[in-house]
Amino acid sequence: MATGDPIVRHVVTxxxxxxxxxxxVGPGRVIDGLRALDAVDLTRQEDVYFALRQTLxxxxxxxDLFDRAFLAWFLxxxxxxxQRLVKPVPQLQRxxxxxxxxxxxxxxxxxxxxxxxxxxxxxxxxKDFGEMSADxxxxxxxxxxxxxxxxPQRSSRRRTADPRGELLDMRRMIxxxxxxxGDAVDRAFRTRxxxxxxxxxxxDVSGSMDSYARALLLFLHAVVGSGSGVEAFAFGTRxxxxxxxxxxxxxxxxxxKCTAAVVDWGSGTRIGASLKEFNDTxxxxxLSRGAVVVVVSDGWEREDPALVGREMAKIGxxxxxxxxxxxxxxxxxxxxxxxxxxxxxxxxxxxLAGHNLRSLEELAAVLAGIERRHAA
Amino acid sequence: xxxxxxxxxxxxxxxxxxxPDRGLSxxxxxxxxxxxxxxxEGEAGVGKTEAAKSLATCLGARLIRLQCYEGLDVAHxxxxxxxPRQLLHIRAAQExxxxxxxxxxxxxxxxxxLLEAIDSEEPVVLLIDEIDRADEEFEAFLLEVLSDFQITIxxxxxxxxxxxxxxxxxxxxxxxxxxxxxxxxxxxxIGHPSIERxxxxxxxxxxxxxxxxxxxxxxxxRELRGLDLAKPPGVAETIDWAMALNALGRQEIDAExxxxxxxxxxKYREDIEEVRDETLARLVDxxxxxxx
Numbered sequence: 001m002a003t004g005d006p007i008v009r010h011v012v013t014x015x016x017x018x019x020x021x022x023x024x025v026g027p028g029r030v031i032d033g034l035r036a037l038d039a040v041d042l043t044r045q046e047d048v049y050f051a052l053r054q055t056l057x058x059x060x061x062x063x064d065l066f067d068r069a070f071l072a073w074f075l076x077x078x079x080x081x082x083q084r085l086v087k088p089v090p091q092l093q094r095x096x097x098x099x100x101x102x103x104x105x106x107x108x109x110x111x112x113x114x115x116x117x118x119x120x121x122x123x124x125x126x127k128d129f130g131e132m133s134a135d136x137x138x139x140x141x142x143x144x145x146x147x148x149x150x151x152p153q154r155s156s157r158r159r160t161a162d163p164r165g166e167l168l169d170m171r172r173m174i175x176x177x178x179x180x181x182g183d184a185v186d187r188a189f190r191t192r193x194x195x196x197x198x199x200x201x202x203x204d205v206s207g208s209m210d211s212y213a214r215a216l217l218l219f220l221h222a223v224v225g226s227g228s229g230v231e232a233f234a235f236g237t238r239x240x241x242x243x244x245x246x247x248x249x250x251x252x253x254x255x256x257k258c259t260a261a262v263v264d265w266g267s268g269t270r271i272g273a274s275l276k277e278f279n280d281t282x283x284x285x286x287l288s289r290g291a292v293v294v295v296v297s298d299g300w301e302r303e304d305p306a307l308v309g310r311e312m313a314k315i316g317x318x319x320x321x322x323x324x325x326x327x328x329x330x331x332x333x334x335x336x337x338x339x340x341x342x343x344x345x346x347x348x349x350x351x352l353a354g355h356n357l358r359s360l361e362e363l364a365a366v367l368a369g370i371e372r373r374h375a376a
Numbered sequence: 377x378x379x380x381x382x383x384x385x386x387x388x389x390x391x392x393x394x395x396p397d398r399g400l401s402x403x404x405x406x407x408x409x410x411x412x413x414x415x416x417e418g419e420a421g422v423g424k425t426e427a428a429k430s431l432a433t434c435l436g437a438r439l440i441r442l443q444c445y446e447g448l449d450v451a452h453x454x455x456x457x458x459x460p461r462q463l464l465h466i467r468a469a470q471e472x473x474x475x476x477x478x479x480x481x482x483x484x485x486x487x488x489x490l491l492e493a494i495d496s497e498e499p500v501v502l503l504i505d506e507i508d509r510a511d512e513e514f515e516a517f518l519l520e521v522l523s524d525f526q527i528t529i530x531x532x533x534x535x536x537x538x539x540x541x542x543x544x545x546x547x548x549x550x551x552x553x554x555x556x557x558x559x560x561x562x563x564x565x566i567g568h569p570s571i572e573r574x575x576x577x578x579x580x581x582x583x584x585x586x587x588x589x590x591x592x593x594x595x596x597x598r599e600l601r602g603l604d605l606a607k608p609p610g611v612a613e614t615i616d617w618a619m620a621l622n623a624l625g626r627q628e629i630d631a632e633x634x635x636x637x638x639x640x641x642x643k644y645r646e647d648i649e650e651v652r653d654e655t656l657a658r659l660v661d662x663x664x665x666x667x668x
Binding site for chain 2: 032046050051053055057060063158175314
């Protein structure tokens, strides 16, 4: 097919349409699409549809966008053209601003917590996130990074050379034994590699958690940055997946993206419904299987607490261990009376506070050494 | 290329007792025509693995299957040296003057699925099953193999494929695959079949099943898929269940027999509980109405 060919023009333009609605359609895919069209009967609409879909799209959750674009473009069907979702303007912009170092002269070293002096740092450790100023907040950032690095581990089935290992490394041993006439004088060992355990964090960003959300998001950003195998979600009335957005190295940019991704900042809470959404779309894909699942929420459920219990039970069955972090627990007077919280507790392995830096340290220590409550 | 048109391939697949929908036929056809790996995703039990097997059958090709799991490494996927034989060989050469070249020659090589597929003289369908279970290191290695269709063994050199195997990858999406791998492959999402097709599949797979029973079983499973279940039944479950019903000598379904045999359709206790009692009676009625 030559470049002047109407089909080529059509497909190239269609590729552009798809890119505009947010699909990643590079030139390689467009070429594949053209090759595929070359191989099928162009008079059969169904074949043209599948040929393009199978070459241009590689994710199930993009199929719907593709379908709408295909209808609009090739069939000129009277459908609403697909549009990239325009996200509501960030209420969290304020947060992103306070986190940005720009213009405040912090680069000179002001955000180094060590420069606070020992007592200053101690105070900051104990201070409730809800009461911190933007300035104090900046200071705890680095401490958070350190905490986030401590991840739960498990042994992998992959093996690595280790002189103190327990498994014989036959390949290396045979090679070595050549020198000694076949006698394995030198033995070589391997051991199972330790790798970070999957970690899934579900963070409540509804109105009642507002004052903590920024700190916890920052913490999430640090955790996601600690390596692969971390999935982060936010929920209020519905669930948003934050992992790709938090993957941005720069915390300011990451938070901006998160703000755009979460549709219901500071709204009401539907914990049960959100957990159900998680179980239905992600739990079914075994995301939580063998993982440590951390739920961060005050447990104020607006709807039926029984649903919270049911969905937590599902999470508990799939997960290696379940941790619930509740900022309210920082208050010594606190009793888990909220319905959602009470319903969830039977399925929770560790119940922790998360209102200040000290409690996040505790969380990190728990995560690093967490043991499975239930066998099987 | 063995098939000139999608219709030809579809016809051949039917001959191999597999009833693909148009989308899957197109995907398999394009994988052959463009010589590209095909990534199949879809709920459990929609026939991803079966598609690869049937493709091999109707191509008259050998099916080589690599089942992925976490920790899968080169020694299990590509090749391994035969250590016991090597040791014996060193012993047998009394003086201990065995050279390394001799010891790491082809006769001491154990060939695993990927090497088998690359080095095969005969046509091959390579099924890389549940790639999402392998870890990312292995995925990166696989990407290399799938771009060059060659494998390097340090002791022996590089082995290139003389004829590219048809490659089918399946994934249950327990994790997102790497973009680079996805870019290299065609992608097809297999959904649940239409009810007409599912009836057809049941009648093909359960020989002698009464027409009415096949229709009601398929319709009932479709009702189940409309519920909010932990694990909605796939085609594989429909077939199992239809076999059970047929073995019981039923002509049609009723609440009682469904209750007795529910375990072959639903595999989770909470799903079975969800469907008991009045829900079950309602679903049976709905299914019987649809099948009429």
